[in-house]
Amino acid sequence: MSADPLDRRIKLANLPTPIHEFDFDDVRFRMKRDDLTGVETSGNKIRKLEYLLADAKRKGASVVLTTGGEQSNHARATVFAAASQGLRTKLFLWGSDRARSEGNLFLDRVMGAEIAYLNKKDFFNADAILAEECERLTRAGEAPYVAPAGGSSPVGALGYVRFVEELGDQLGGKAPSGIFAACGSGGTAAGLLVGSALAGWRTKIFAVNVLMDATSVRDYILDLAEQTLALLAIRRKIDPSRLEVVDGYSEEGYKSIAPEKLALIKRFARSSGVLFDPTYAGKAFYAYWERFIRGAEKRRPLFLHTGGLFGAFAKRQEYLDA
Numbered sequence: 001m002s003a004d005p006l007d008r009r010i011k012l013a014n015l016p017t018p019i020h021e022f023d024f025d026d027v028r029f030r031m032k033r034d035d036l037t038g039v040e041t042s043g044n045k046i047r048k049l050e051y052l053l054a055d056a057k058r059k060g061a062s063v064v065l066t067t068g069g070e071q072s073n074h075a076r077a078t079v080f081a082a083a084s085q086g087l088r089t090k091l092f093l094w095g096s097d098r099a100r101s102e103g104n105l106f107l108d109r110v111m112g113a114e115i116a117y118l119n120k121k122d123f124f125n126a127d128a129i130l131a132e133e134c135e136r137l138t139r140a141g142e143a144p145y146v147a148p149a150g151g152s153s154p155v156g157a158l159g160y161v162r163f164v165e166e167l168g169d170q171l172g173g174k175a176p177s178g179i180f181a182a183c184g185s186g187g188t189a190a191g192l193l194v195g196s197a198l199a200g201w202r203t204k205i206f207a208v209n210v211l212m213d214a215t216s217v218r219d220y221i222l223d224l225a226e227q228t229l230a231l232l233a234i235r236r237k238i239d240p241s242r243l244e245v246v247d248g249y250s251e252e253g254y255k256s257i258a259p260e261k262l263a264l265i266k267r268f269a270r271s272s273g274v275l276f277d278p279t280y281a282g283k284a285f286y287a288y289w290e291r292f293i294r295g296a297e298k299r300r301p302l303f304l305h306t307g308g309l310f311g312a313f314a315k316r317q318e319y320l321d322a
Helices: 045-058 073-084 103-110 126-139 154-170 187-199 214-231 259-272 281-293 309-321
Strands: 019-024 027-033 063-069 088-094 114-118 144-146 178-183 204-209 243-246 302-305
Touching: 019 259, 027 281, 045 073, 045 154, 045 187, 063 073, 063 126, 073 088, 073 103, 073 309, 088 103, 088 126, 103 309, 126 144, 154 187, 154 214, 178 187, 178 281, 187 204, 187 214, 204 214, 204 281, 214 243, 259 281, 259 309, 281 302
Parallel strands: 027 302, 063 088, 063 144, 088 114, 178 204, 178 302, 204 243
Antiparallel strands: 019 027
């Protein structure tokens, strides 16, 4: 096996994902379609899982533990990707057991994932809960492996270091002025920062914050980027000025979306055939539209569609009413 951490992956995603151009509100922009990485594993999380599950298999894991919201795209992608590798999954989800499951949670249950539900307080203490469960499973003779929320660890972030190589090939080696994407757990942004630094790009990474406070998410991204460089054993500096945390687009809450955002999502879908989810890409696109389509800024970054369509099914009435 290669000693290069970037080569230690299981090929699970349909790559490269295409770059499409759109005209919307008389403005032309480009979108990298990471919603097209697969069907059941659609979205950005599978790039991280290529590395995380390779690590799990190297370590002889029998069961993968992870956490997220009850509509977590990462949890759903983990369940399907782990099953493809003969691994079971146990999920710790922020939510409650429901008689009728929708969206990602429906798919988790169809696949037979073991699910434990957490309240909000416990969710933000999930690392300790996962550690306790690992100890219990190990005593029972299992070999547990923890995939962190969103797949955001130095190993998982390698998926978006490699993304930069893919994007560079597609753009003929020319660096985009910026990459604009939703940000929950921070791993995608961290990988993009590292990949851009290694490529010698001065690309700005715009991370649209949907979960944590802006200061916390910025600190987390920069720290994770440094950890990822250490994993790669590369002496390179991350320029913090290349990261911009775009805040204020999830004030209604992580699990909710404002009607004006859904109205824009529907209007774009009806003109383009691309439907965004309500938690991540939909909020990020609203921020992109305000700033670069309706707004005055002319140097438009590449919009990264991180997927999440299944989450729309959990808010069917809200989508219809918007």
